[in-house]
Amino acid sequence: xxxxxxxxxxxxxxxxxxxxxxxxxxxxxxxxxxxxxxxxxxxxxxxxxxxxxxxxxxxxxxxxxxxxxxxxxxxxxxxxxxxxxxxxxxxxxxxxxxxxxxxxxxxxxxxxxxxxxxxxxxxxxxxxxxxxxxxx
Amino acid sequence: xxxxxxxxxxxxxxxxxxxxxxxxxxxxxxxxxxxxxxxxxxxxxxxxxxxxxxxxxxxxxxxxxxxxxxxxxxxxxxxxxxxxxxxxxxxxxxxxxxxxxxxxxxxxxxxxxxxxxxxxxxxxxxxxxxxxxxxxxxxxxxxxxxxxxxxxxxxxxxxxxxxxxxxxxxxxxxxxxxxxxxxxxxxxxxxxxxxxxxxxxxxxxxxxxxxxxxxxxxxxxxxxxxxxxxxxxxxxxxxxxxxxxxxxxxxxxxxxxxxxxxxxxxxxxxxxxxxxxxxxx
Ligand SMILES: [Fe+2]
Numbered sequence: 001x002x003x004x005x006x007x008x009x010x011x012x013x014x015x016x017x018x019x020x021x022x023x024x025x026x027x028x029x030x031x032x033x034x035x036x037x038x039x040x041x042x043x044x045x046x047x048x049x050x051x052x053x054x055x056x057x058x059x060x061x062x063x064x065x066x067x068x069x070x071x072x073x074x075x076x077x078x079x080x081x082x083x084x085x086x087x088x089x090x091x092x093x094x095x096x097x098x099x100x101x102x103x104x105x106x107x108x109x110x111x112x113x114x115x116x117x118x119x120x121x122x123x124x125x126x127x128x129x130x131x132x133x134x135x136x
Numbered sequence: 137x138x139x140x141x142x143x144x145x146x147x148x149x150x151x152x153x154x155x156x157x158x159x160x161x162x163x164x165x166x167x168x169x170x171x172x173x174x175x176x177x178x179x180x181x182x183x184x185x186x187x188x189x190x191x192x193x194x195x196x197x198x199x200x201x202x203x204x205x206x207x208x209x210x211x212x213x214x215x216x217x218x219x220x221x222x223x224x225x226x227x228x229x230x231x232x233x234x235x236x237x238x239x240x241x242x243x244x245x246x247x248x249x250x251x252x253x254x255x256x257x258x259x260x261x262x263x264x265x266x267x268x269x270x271x272x273x274x275x276x277x278x279x280x281x282x283x284x285x286x287x288x289x290x291x292x293x294x295x296x297x298x299x300x301x302x303x304x305x306x307x308x309x310x311x312x313x314x315x316x317x318x319x320x321x322x323x324x325x326x327x328x329x330x331x332x333x334x335x336x337x338x339x340x341x342x343x344x345x346x347x348x349x350x351x352x353x354x355x356x357x358x359x360x361x362x363x364x365x366x367x368x369x370x371x372x373x374x375x376x377x378x379x380x381x382x383x384x385x386x387x388x389x390x391x392x393x394x395x396x397x398x399x400x401x402x403x404x405x406x407x408x409x410x411x412x413x414x415x416x417x
Contacts, residue, residue: 012293012363012365015363015365015366015369016292016365019334019336019365019368019369019373020334021292021365021368021373022290022291022292022373023291023292023293024291024292027202027291031202034197034201034202035201035202035203037197038197038201040222041197041198041219041220041221041222042220043220046222076334076335079333079334084197084202084290084291084333085332085333085373085374086196086197086290087197088333089196089222089223089332090197090221090222090223092223093222093223093224094222098152098223098405099152099332099405099406100405100406102332102333102337103332103337103338103406106333106334106335106337107335107337107338114337114338117338118338118340118402118403118406119402119403121340121342121402121403121408122342122401122402122403124340124342124343125342125346125400125402126342126343126346
């Protein structure tokens with residue numbers, strides 16, 4: 001049987017807003033913040049951010065909403081400000097934060113509780129399949 | 137001689153895998169169940185000796201930014217470098233490209249009415265490098281050439297699962313009309329279910345993953361019954377990387393396939409991780 005989405009909202013744009021998904025509206029709102037995060041692929045830029053965060057954010061013309069979210073290290077606010085997690089992960093990397101730290105920050109759990117929650121998904125695996133052909 | 141599609145290799149590409157390889161954590165209790173999926177794949181590759189890999193993956197903000205975001209991009213470069221992605225992975229080995237076959241693919245795809253973006257320069261990120269670190273651990277240089285195809289899984293609207301399968305099938309037609317004698321491996325990377333962002337961070341969906349794993353080989357059209365948005369709801373916002381698997385499955389052609397190996401493990405980082413190897417039956 002084909003699993004169906006839980007929500008009755010099927011209209012694409014409503015579903016994008018409901019999840020929410022990174023669409024044109026969010027990509028427009030978050031352009032400057034994501035551009036700054038994209039620059040963090042280069043170490044010199046990561047160092048420049050750490051040396052003078054205000055100046056670096058100003059260089060990328062972060063909106064006040066984006067600047068506040070970054071200053072407060074508030075991941076959910078960064079997402080609201082149009083940040084995309086693939087780019088935000090590079091900002092998180094500057095602070096030595098991984099995706100489990102981000103998960104904890106976004107869900108209000110401790111990192112240990114978040115990691116423990118991830119493990120519990122294994123209980124929902126419907127059936128353990130054995131490969132049809134063993135190569136070993 | 138005719139080029140031959142020898143198999144399809146599918147795997148998650150979670151960056152944390154790169155960290156585990158760097159630290160040598162493959163045998164630790166946390167990582168062992170994931171890495172256990174790869175010995176059969178490595179043995180099969182050693183036997184099958186592919187010399188070109190056609191790889192469907194998505195960029196994570198290394199090569200493409202939001203200033204220009206192609207829905208489908210095809211590499212046509214003589215070589216492909218990896219680079220610093222900003223969060224501590226080593227910079228991986230470069231790949232040799234196959235520009236002649238890339239341009240043949242591009243010609244054939246556009247004639248087939250797929251309006252792809254062509255890239256004579258393209259960085260490849262962990263989504264390409266990690267699957268080959270897993271497949272060929274410790275090699276000095278990659279034993280095969282690369283043709284990367286990037287699918288936008290970042291900024292909506294994304295291409296639908298149906299369109300991705302059709303793209304893959306068009307790639308298959310292109311490979312069939314190529315006059316070379318290459319042994320071609322098709323790869324799809326990413327997924328399976330995971331969500332990194334928002335209050336639902338940490339979401340997975342083993343039911344949907346199993347549905348994908350159970351149908352990919354024999355009935356890939358079953359995976360095209362959802363829109364990309366619905367896939368995101370079912371599989372998590374980054375679980376839409378299954379689009380790469382769907383396209384890669386299409387590129388294997390509508391032939392009977394045998395499952396050589398399959399592994400599924402929860403969790404690897406925030407992800408329900410899987411590896412799968414298919415070959416023409
Ligand atoms: Fe990914």
